[in-house]
Amino acid sequence: MTSSPAYLVSGATGEQGGSVARELLKAGYRVHALVRDASKAQAKELESLGAVLFVGNFSNADVISKATVGVKGVFINPFPDFTNPEGEAETAQRFVDAARAAGTVEHIILSTALHTGSHQHYLSIDPNYPLKQYYHSKAAAEAVVRNSNGVKYWTILRPAWLYQQYTFPYSALHFPQLHTDRILSSPLDHVTPFIHFNAKDMGYWARAAFENPAKFASKEIELGAESLNLEQAVRGLEKVSGVKITTQWLDPAEVAKDTSDPMSGPRATFAVWQKEQGFDLTPEEYDTAKSYGVPLTSFEQWLEQDKAQIFKTLKVSL
Ligand SMILES: NC(=O)c1ccc[n+]([C@@H]2O[C@H](COP(=O)([O-])OP(=O)(O)OC[C@H]3O[C@@H](n4cnc5c(N)ncnc54)[C@H](OP(=O)(O)O)[C@@H]3O)[C@@H](O)[C@H]2O)c1
Structure with a gap:
């Protein structure tokens, strides 16, 4: 008997990661949940629903590698590190490296934030734009995922x-x-x-993307x-x-x-x-988000x- 595909979900005790893990489990997939604290209520809940917990933080390449073995897709939700502007990119790189090494990963999904990338426009107006470091960090993580050669598909989701x-x-x-x-x-x-x-809609988006990788391939979607x-x-x-x-x-x-x-x-x-x-979203961005038919x-x-x-x-x- 063949088992159902497995997916690695990072930040699984959080709002976005938790919704992705629950939605995948509900759909009958196997979930490898990366958590920092297995005794946390959210981690225990996922375990009771059938997720396999891997305990470690985003700087722990060993745990990330172990959690990636045999999975078909990876959901990366890095967290800003205000002491290290490259922190989110370094986190994304650890997941990408693990995905390449695993050899089974066909799809990486990265969650960042609304209008990452277009924030460059803001910087051209005001070089002291207050969210400069925040967006720099998100943009650097996106660049890592866009360059994840060796993994067939990537998708970037940007929640408002x-x-x-x-x-x-x-x-x-x-x-x-x-x-x-x-x-x-x-x-x-x-x-x-x-x-x-x-944040809880992220589960629907990640599941839709994992199930329709070609449709979501190389897409960068503003979510509002x-x-x-x-x-x-x-x-x-x-x-x-x-x-x-x-x-x-x-x-x-x-x-x-x-x-x-x-x-x-x-x-x-x-x-x-x-x-x-x-x-806000532009009218075109609203239309694009709606066109995927995923709940908002x-x-x-x-x-x-x-x-x-x-x-x-x-x-x-x-
Ligand atoms: N707030 C907004 O309006 C907004 C909008 C767009 C994007 N975002 C972005 O969304 C992300 C947060 O996602 P969320 O809403 O799901 O937040 P959340 O509910 O706070 O979840 C964050 C998850 O990341 C985990 N985590 C944090 N630092 C970690 C580390 N160093 N190693 C391993 N795991 C770590 C947390 O683990 P623990 O449970 O152990 O803490 C938790 O599972 C941030 O990157 C933020 O910039 C936020």
Whole structure:
């Protein structure tokens, strides 16, 4: 009896990797899940669903090699290392090297971030663009995957702002008082729309790509589902949770002066940038994403799907 194909999923305890692992398992494939901590609830859940856990971090080439043996595809979701601008590229290279050595890998999928590559345009306007290092790191990882000679197919998926940023622990980065005081304060205003994506949709995209490699071959796809401003986001959170969220629209110049929180400066400069340059899909990019026929969860749908996490963030009993 031949067994079903196996896929290696990195960041498997996270939102994106977890959704990819669960979707592949649900479809009857075997999953090698790379995790840092096998005792984490998300790792245990995947194990109970049939995934084989490989324990190690992205700098551990040995574990990555072992986890790649016999797999047909690899999902790479590198994580930014703010102490090393080349960190994500080095991570991607370890997966590519392991894939080449395994000899069984036909498809590599890399997840980066919306408009990686076109950020060069922003740099031409402002060489001090606040997300310069972030995008440099993502672009370098993409270059590694594009040059993964020896592996037949590669695909790059670029998710937009994740809905999950409104739930703890992710909310702590941009909205530090949301989980403590039900306050959403932001140097961005309440009217500027920006494009959102559900991290949990990554599972559908990765499965579709692994199952139709020729269709997704050498494709670089911007992933966004719905454009929302922060006022709309807050109203949605209030509607589903039944509690009031206080909003504070802050002056970016004042936020930038706050030295008590290391994220204040980047948050302020990014907000100014978002207002001036926009953060959305072009109509062509919307059409391209839709043309694949892969689900793109709307905000309303996400509010229902992640209701438990929203309740937890806002300290509402279920
Ligand atoms: N937030 C956004 O709006 C947004 C938008 C577009 C793209 N992105 C990108 O999406 C990525 C995060 O994906 P996600 O949303 O799935 O985040 P997540 O839920 O925080 O998951 C991150 C995963 O990566 C693992 N991980 C982190 N550093 C690692 C390391 N050094 N070695 C091994 N595993 C490591 C984590 O393991 P543990 O469980 O052990 O921590 C976890 O499984 C980032 O690269 C980010 O830049 C984010």
